[in-house]
Amino acid sequence: MADADETSKQAERNTNVGDGIAVKKQDIARAKNEGKELTKDEKQRLRKEKKQQKKNKKDDKGESEHENVPLPPSQAVVQCQSQKAPSVAPSLALTPVSVCTSEKPAKSKAEQRAERRARQEADRAAKGKKGESAQQPPSGKSKAPPNELQPVVKRLPEHVQVDDPAAVRKLAKKLERQQIPVRSEYGYKVSLFSHLHQYSRKAPLTQQISIPSTVIHPYIVRLGLQYSQGIVAGSNARSIALLHAFQKVIQDYKTPPNEELSRDLVNKLKPYISYLNQCRPLSASMGNAIKYVKKEISNIPCLCKEEEAKKQLLSCIDNYIKEKITLAATTISAYAIEKISNGDVILVYGCSSLVNHILCDAFDKKRKFSVIVVDSRPRLEGREALRRLVKKGICCTYVLISAVSYILPEVSKVFLGAHALLANGYVMSRVGTSQIALVAKAYNVPVLVCCETYKFCERVQTDSFVSNELDDPDDLMVTRKGKIHLENWQDIRQLGLLNLVYDVTPPDFVDLVITDLGMIPCTSVPVVLRVKNVDQ
């Protein structure tokens, strides 16, 4: 029945070519959204209604809109309009639509066109500030193949919309509902990154919650504090700590009467996740871990007793840690050892737990190699990597990133860790990684990225501006000979301190990605994601 509808709609579509692009796209959108649930009559009725709506709106906009603006955004614009569900319209491409729909329809078409063109020029000028974020999601969405019946418009994550007061207000309302305090921004933000949060380490979120914390589980409070102070840092460590805290929460959880564990526990976890997000933005690996835990909780059968359910959840979490982190590390290490030969000079950057593990394992298996540890301010994480490797007995050299082009001629391989692997093959890692990959490419040194599959992320990003994390700018202050330079940086109006945490490396610079599924090229990440989704 549904397929027949589809084909009939298709035929209808093909015959209605003369109606113009707008109607065709409207049909496509409708086909996606309405799906198979409605009956034929209802569908026809809805179609008529929408045609009417479209006609009214078309009077306002006119045809030239579609000619001036490049195709993908207009497609998105049309889709969004014809959507039944109200879409939050924060993105830049959609604002022309929302603005013009609020105008009176009485204006003449020529005037409207002129206005629109002026607005578009202004928007294009402002585009540089907002980055590609607004354009990308719509274009990404609209290119989805028409036979995938999924809602296409996704909301922009709130953590890249800090300069939009509406989004900030929405977040504040949500946090208020969950009884989580809002963390206040700190310091002057560099304009290119004004859409991201910037917090001060000296103003922890615990200032605003009661001391024997009742709303948030004490383990989660402790975890949030450890995240914001940097005591638990590194993608793997954060995920393990998060799962550990979830285990504690589940252990202490008591199902309230008339509630089901599978639904109530997920609701209990939501404010905790918001709280942790406020302390420090969640990483991709943490996001995947949370998705897994939520899925496991919802899959608990309703007839299950509380004790059994809890035990099952705890063992699921244990298994996840064991499989995805511990065993994955062993597997990756086994693969990576094949790539390490005697006499190698290996370059590593910062402190990646996985890369350290690989090197220590290789050393245990009696490979002869030496390591060059590259470090960068302000975190200086390389010192910790250096300590661990030297403690093991590996021969190490330590340089700062400014010297990387000097030592690269001596390097035979570069091993990099990753924070996340994005769906278009880009590697998101500590800031400075793309620098090293670039220089290594220039010197023809192979770059190998080691990453577990649970860090694979469905996000797409091509630059480091859109979605990043801003650390405390006071970290950039340094004390030399008793004098703190940049002590009063806030007083200088024109000065902004920027402390970026992540950057993205294009797949052209990465030669191989070593995962627990094997050694794959960077561009195979979407394949892995698809396989993973099918499995689960």
Next chain:
Amino acid sequence: MELQAVLMAAGGGSRMMELTYNTHKPLLPVGNKPLIWYPLNLLERVGFEEVIIITTKDVQKMLTPDRLKLDGKMKLDVVCIQLEGEMGTADALRHVQQKIKTDVLVLSCDLITDVALHEVVDLFRAHNASMAMLMSKLHEFTETVPGQKGKKKAGEQRDFVGVDATGQRLLFMANEADLEDGLTIRKSIMCKHPSMRIRTGLLDAHLYCLKRCVVDFLVENKNISSIRGELIPYLVRKQFSKSVNLPNNKDEVEMSQKMEGQTNLEILGSCKDEELLRLTQERSCWNDHHGDMSEAYHGGKVRCYVHIMEDGVCYRVNTLAAYIEANRMVSAPKLIEDPPIHPSAVISECTQVGADSIIGASCQISDKTSIKRSTVGASSTVREKVKITNSILMNGVTVEEGCNIQGSVICSNAVIGRNADIKYCLVGSSQRIEPDGECLTQAVSCNLF
């Protein structure tokens, strides 16, 4: 539940017997509120909902919420102890051990402070510490202490506190009295923390966050009787003692330790979920120190932290001088939200009441009096032409006409006869000063001891 608060209010106030022989220390009025109100207010402001108060029977009778003028709905769980033998704070904690189910926050009833409590508790939480405490810079008392002739007595023995380079980790703590041959610091401490600051001008606020396993340890070791005197120095030393290498067979070690008669703190402190904590620490790229080859915290399980308040109000009212200083300080608006002059006080037109004076409830101040930098307790009567400067009058005091009171402490229900001239005196409770009397730097009280 994360933390339970335990308020120690059983102390006798042995260093200010002139004040406490009649009024118990927790109920001494400071700024017209009982002394115990200040720590309770601190806990309430921060969000505590329950407090366990350990005190004597006499004080318990007075600890009703309306007497204490507490606005919030904090539940007070009062536990009585007998005062026959000298029960130390650790003994008192052992006494209430049954009620303690989580980590504890122990504080003393004589603490007046406006510290941001989250600073101390954050250290406790973030580093998973065994103990976190509060200290403050010692303020020199400038006011002349009434009743003390001549120079001030030699100061109490100093405390030597050693902190690491960050100023948060507590490395060394000893009192001057214990250091007869000089200050010795173990080489292992110097190896682990080559940079140590030793400070002497610090006041211990007697506010401690203790882990649950420390309380259990106290229960096992009955020979520790004072928290400040014995437990804290023990914990600080224990950070650096050679750790017992826990063998695979934990039971074996436990048995052998029990045979020695002392249970090791570390065995009690090791949690069951240490495996995951260890895993997290292994993978985290953070270290609390740099420059040597050891892991974070040097692998030590016992950690003690201190938060040192550089500015702000922090007093321990355990001496007369501190009592007077505290009375001055609380007129600063930070601690008390009530107006300094109670609305029910009756003050006549021609009186001068300074901005930094506190007048209690139902007072009657008559004409032509001048009250400067003083505290007048509840239900006091001050007649005409009286000059009160720099003084503290407790509840129910009657001051007849023409008196001149300067720098003194008048305890409750005392009567000062007319035209009396009192300078730097301490008038005991229910005492009577004869009219036209002149008291200069003496303590007037009946000899009860």
